[in-house]
Amino acid sequence: MTQEPLLKIRGIQIEGRSDETWTPIIKGVNLTLQRGQVMGLIGESGAGKSTLGLAAMGYTRDGVRISGGTVEFDGIDLLKASANVKRDLLGKRIAYVAQSAAASFNPAHRLIDQHIEGPVQHGLSGRKESAEDGVALYRKLRLPNPEEIGFRYPHQVSGGQLQRAMTAMAMSCRPDLIIFDEPTTALDVTTQIEVLSAIRDIVAQYNTAAIYITHDLAVVAQMADRIKVLLKGEEVETAETRTMLDAPTQQYTKSLWAVRSFERPTKPAVQTGAVPLVSVRNVDAAYGKEKVLHDVSFDMFAGRTMAVVGESGSGKSTTARCITGLLPPSAGQILFDGTALPADYRKRSKDQLRQVQMIYQMADTALNPRMSIGQIIARPVQFYLGLTGKAKRRRVDALLEQIELEPSEYFHRLPSELSGGQKQRIGIARALAAEPRFIICDEVTSALDQLVAEGILRLLARLQDELSLAYMFITHDLATVKAIADEVVVMKDGRVVEQGPKDEMFSPPHHAYTDLLLSSVPQMDPDWLSKLLAERGVDNIGDAAVNKM
Amino acid sequence: MMWFAAFLLGLAALAFAFRFAGQVATGRAPYFRDMTFGVAYGYLLAAAALIWLVWAYVQGRSPDPLVANKFFFLRVAIEGFIFFTIAAWLFRILGRNVGTKQTKRLFRSMPLTAAFGVMIILVYIFVAVFAGVLAPYGQAEIIRGVPANIMPGGNVAMGGNPDFPLGTDQIGRDILSRLIYGAQNTVGIAFATTVIAFLLGGTLGFLAATFGGWLDQVLSRMVDVLMAIPSLIFALLLMTIASVWAPRLGIPQTYFMILIIAVIDSTRVYRLARAVGQNIVVMDYIEAAKLRGEGLGYLMFKEILPNATAPLLAEFGLRFCFVFLTIASLSFLGVGIQPPLADWGTMVRDLGGFVNFAQFAPMTATPPLLAAGAIALLAVAVNFVVDWALHRSSGLKD
Numbered sequence: 001m002t003q004e005p006l007l008k009i010r011g012i013q014i015e016g017r018s019d020e021t022w023t024p025i026i027k028g029v030n031l032t033l034q035r036g037q038v039m040g041l042i043g044e045s046g047a048g049k050s051t052l053g054l055a056a057m058g059y060t061r062d063g064v065r066i067s068g069g070t071v072e073f074d075g076i077d078l079l080k081a082s083a084n085v086k087r088d089l090l091g092k093r094i095a096y097v098a099q100s101a102a103a104s105f106n107p108a109h110r111l112i113d114q115h116i117e118g119p120v121q122h123g124l125s126g127r128k129e130s131a132e133d134g135v136a137l138y139r140k141l142r143l144p145n146p147e148e149i150g151f152r153y154p155h156q157v158s159g160g161q162l163q164r165a166m167t168a169m170a171m172s173c174r175p176d177l178i179i180f181d182e183p184t185t186a187l188d189v190t191t192q193i194e195v196l197s198a199i200r201d202i203v204a205q206y207n208t209a210a211i212y213i214t215h216d217l218a219v220v221a222q223m224a225d226r227i228k229v230l231l232k233g234e235e236v237e238t239a240e241t242r243t244m245l246d247a248p249t250q251q252y253t254k255s256l257w258a259v260r261s262f263e264r265p266t267k268p269a270v271q272t273g274a275v276p277l278v279s280v281r282n283v284d285a286a287y288g289k290e291k292v293l294h295d296v297s298f299d300m301f302a303g304r305t306m307a308v309v310g311e312s313g314s315g316k317s318t319t320a321r322c323i324t325g326l327l328p329p330s331a332g333q334i335l336f337d338g339t340a341l342p343a344d345y346r347k348r349s350k351d352q353l354r355q356v357q358m359i360y361q362m363a364d365t366a367l368n369p370r371m372s373i374g375q376i377i378a379r380p381v382q383f384y385l386g387l388t389g390k391a392k393r394r395r396v397d398a399l400l401e402q403i404e405l406e407p408s409e410y411f412h413r414l415p416s417e418l419s420g421g422q423k424q425r426i427g428i429a430r431a432l433a434a435e436p437r438f439i440i441c442d443e444v445t446s447a448l449d450q451l452v453a454e455g456i457l458r459l460l461a462r463l464q465d466e467l468s469l470a471y472m473f474i475t476h477d478l479a480t481v482k483a484i485a486d487e488v489v490v491m492k493d494g495r496v497v498e499q500g501p502k503d504e505m506f507s508p509p510h511h512a513y514t515d516l517l518l519s520s521v522p523q524m525d526p527d528w529l530s531k532l533l534a535e536r537g538v539d540n541i542g543d544a545a546v547n548k549m
Numbered sequence: 550m551m552w553f554a555a556f557l558l559g560l561a562a563l564a565f566a567f568r569f570a571g572q573v574a575t576g577r578a579p580y581f582r583d584m585t586f587g588v589a590y591g592y593l594l595a596a597a598a599l600i601w602l603v604w605a606y607v608q609g610r611s612p613d614p615l616v617a618n619k620f621f622f623l624r625v626a627i628e629g630f631i632f633f634t635i636a637a638w639l640f641r642i643l644g645r646n647v648g649t650k651q652t653k654r655l656f657r658s659m660p661l662t663a664a665f666g667v668m669i670i671l672v673y674i675f676v677a678v679f680a681g682v683l684a685p686y687g688q689a690e691i692i693r694g695v696p697a698n699i700m701p702g703g704n705v706a707m708g709g710n711p712d713f714p715l716g717t718d719q720i721g722r723d724i725l726s727r728l729i730y731g732a733q734n735t736v737g738i739a740f741a742t743t744v745i746a747f748l749l750g751g752t753l754g755f756l757a758a759t760f761g762g763w764l765d766q767v768l769s770r771m772v773d774v775l776m777a778i779p780s781l782i783f784a785l786l787l788m789t790i791a792s793v794w795a796p797r798l799g800i801p802q803t804y805f806m807i808l809i810i811a812v813i814d815s816t817r818v819y820r821l822a823r824a825v826g827q828n829i830v831v832m833d834y835i836e837a838a839k840l841r842g843e844g845l846g847y848l849m850f851k852e853i854l855p856n857a858t859a860p861l862l863a864e865f866g867l868r869f870c871f872v873f874l875t876i877a878s879l880s881f882l883g884v885g886i887q888p889p890l891a892d893w894g895t896m897v898r899d900l901g902g903f904v905n906f907a908q909f910a911p912m913t914a915t916p917p918l919l920a921a922g923a924i925a926l927l928a929v930a931v932n933f934v935v936d937w938a939l940h941r942s943s944g945l946k947d
Contacts (some may be wrong), residue, residue, distance in 0.1 A: 322839055326839075326840070345839070350842050353842045356835075358837065366833040367835060383841060430837070
């Protein structure tokens with residue numbers, strides 16, 4: 001290619017400050033991006049994806065510095081450019097779309113006012129013209145009511161719409177380069193499709209170059225022309241998307257690709273007449289006056305996993321709160337081993353409480369940051385089983401071994417000294433310490449990288465086989481369901497839409513909603529999104545499909 | 550006024566020249582190239598202030614007492630600043646090399662301000678504990694044959710006495726001894742009061758946050774009512790009542806004062822503890838503990854308290870200073886620590902008249918300022934230490 005590349009990063013080195021010393025985050029990475037090309041950046045968290053993405057704008061977060069290399073954007077050296085030159089480029093020719101649109105919009109201003117800020121500030125157009133252009137962009141991004149949505153405040157629109165509004169805002173100056181930092185990670189699968197297709201169309205239409213940062217391989221396969229894999233601040237490999245997917249050369253890339261292949265063997269069906277361990281019977285529940293659960297019923301059996309799937313707001317977690325007794329149901333019952341549990345957890349006996357344990361989504365908030373790992377796990381051991389002194393310590397050590405962490409190394413550590421996956425393991429150990437028969441796993445893997453998440457799933461599967469535990473596995477990720485579930489319950493708007501054994505659920509015919517959920521899970525095939533959109537009719541994505549039902 | 554405006558304008562011109570000179574001298578290094586005019590102006594303003602300070606200090610050392618007296622206190626402040634900086638620096642070096650492994654590590658990461666704070670607090674504690682040994686005379690002792698109002702400084706020609714380096718007060722008591730005993734009385738009582746305020750306010754605040762519902766409502770409204778009354782006036786009112794009760798019940802009035810200030814200040818602690826507690830109560834680990842069946846006590850003191858220490862510690866430092874000042878104010882108004890007990894607030898009141906001499910005879914004005922300075926120094930020291938502790942425990946890094 002004779003054309004001069006738009007962005008040229010050469011041997012960039014970035015360091016972060018921790019405990020008075022500078023430690024390298026990015027160790028000499030090269031990146032070349034042509035006009036109109038989309039580059040996917042993938043890697044685990046901590047691989048330096050976001051740092052590299054920001055460095056492409058000549059920007060670093062606080063406590064981070066660029067210590068070497070060059071960043072050249074259209075012939076301008078961004079690292080040597082003065083603040084004035086950069087001020088003129090950023091927003092106008094380089095734009096940034098953050099992971100959480102909700103946290104990135106100013107909640108005190110209307111969407112359109114924030115949208116026109118860029119073009120007006122850079123003197124590209126007047127308020128009126130840029131507002132009109134904003135409406136046009138909203139229409140292109142298929143936001144509902146493009147004329148009016150701009151007059152809403154950020155909290156008045158949904159997460160997916162906000163993410164699209166942010167993309168529109170990034171496009172407002174028609175930049176040459178947009179950096180997308182995990183724009184769909186926080187969204188449901190059905191919403192994700194809308195955002196993905198909108199981004200893809202608009203980038204193609206204006207011939208904008210983009211850097212697309214994500215840890216989801218299937219997503220990057222849809223979006224990127226080329227993919228760069230990062231590991232611990234170093235490049236593993238770079239290739240065209242198709243080449244990369246079909247024939248990755250590096251071992252690490254192969255291991256990333258293999259994650260999605262984990263699947264447990266199918267268990268024999270439950271014998272008829274067996275007593276379910278936990279049975280949810282016709283449960284209704286309400287927060288104040290608003291009814292959120294309507295006649296929910298399903299049974300869970302020892303040694304088996306029940307996956308509860310649905311979008312956010314479908315009542316999955318509320319069902320869990322009813323089972324634990326945090327939210328007493330307004331009607332219906334929870335049976336444990338055939339006997340009804342008191343509705344309020346305060347009225348349950350110590351032994352009843354012990355039998356039902358919970359593992360949380362965010363390990364950060366689920367572990368007391370001021371307690372050592374040893375204290376966290378020892379508490380239920382002492383509380384429920386009455387062990388003290390050496391016996392307690394032995395039990396904690398055994399539990400730590402069970403979750404594959406070296407007791408002597410981790411016993412005295414604080415949660416902040418562990419990685420996300422390790423924290424989640426501690427959450428599992430705390431639940432196991434009570435020696436329960438039933439564990440609720442609330443989105444336990446959704447905050448984790450795929451490799452780490454797979455480790456957690458394997459651990460949970462092994463523990464289930466060893467201890468004959470029953471799991472209620474709440475998730476919105478159908479790949480996880482495929483991997484671990486025996487039975488599946490699909491929920492929508494507080495109702496059970498469909499339930500049955502996994503194999504049945506994953507093979508047609510489905511309920512229309514299940515079908516939508518299933519087909520929305522990104523596949524590794526780079527043509528998947530195009531095919532899907534063609535199938536659904538290009539304009540007829542997400543919202544429309546739901547409305548049709 | 551005109552001169553001042555001309556001075557500022559001249560400074561602005563100089564700032565422009567300074568930035569330009571910097572750009573030329575460094576060959577347009579990014580620092581000078583991207584420097585805004587405001588920053589350059591700030592540099593010049595700071596330089597001007599520094600030059601004035603040096604000039605004032607030289608004036609303060611002038612042999613002519615008429616000139617020197619004008620700048621006496623500024624001179625003392627500058628010398629004090631330099632002295633304390635060096636002392637804090639030496640203290641930190643000492644701390645880094647003496648002591649256990651943990652204290653050594655603690656001192657290694659300590660900023661100079663915190664070292665200063667720790668040093669001052671240690672000195673105060675030492676003085677308070679060993680007041681009886683350190684003080685040359687008793688706190689209430691009227692020394693026979695010694696006139697009242699001896700000048701501080703111990704210079705006989707100026708009306709001083711070497712046996713009383715800080716002079717004597719209006720009824721002939723040694724001021725140095727009273728300052729030393731004041732550490733015991735004022736600091737000790739303030740500390741006890743703050744601790745009680747925290748036990749009371751913290752416990753009730755966490756209780757309200759954990760339990761919620763009607764208990765929270767009742768407690769919070771009660772606290773609102775107490776907070777609605779201006780605290781110093783409220784304290785004065787209650788102290789007046791206490792001064793009638795105390796002799797009847799045979800309980801020293803000081804105990805009443807401790808309790809009254811503790812209750813009034815606990816309302817502020819309650820507010821903070823409740824707000825912090827409410828943020829912690831919604832965490833998943835609290836939910837996990839609740840579902841485990843843990844009792845209220847465990848939740849409050851094992852799960853919530855350790856996570857609330859950082860803001861509470863900061864509040865403790867501030868509150869301690871407030872309590873300390875309240876006691877001094879009450880003593881100043883005559884209802885606080887009762888004579889003949891030495892107390893810094895009372896000393897400021899009793900000797901306050903001498904401050905009028907500051908312009909002409911600075912030495913005469915020193916005694917009330919010494920007591921006031923002792924209060925100020927401790928307040929600054931405590932806040933430095935708390936700032937540092939907060940910085941450490943909240944995990945804030947630069």
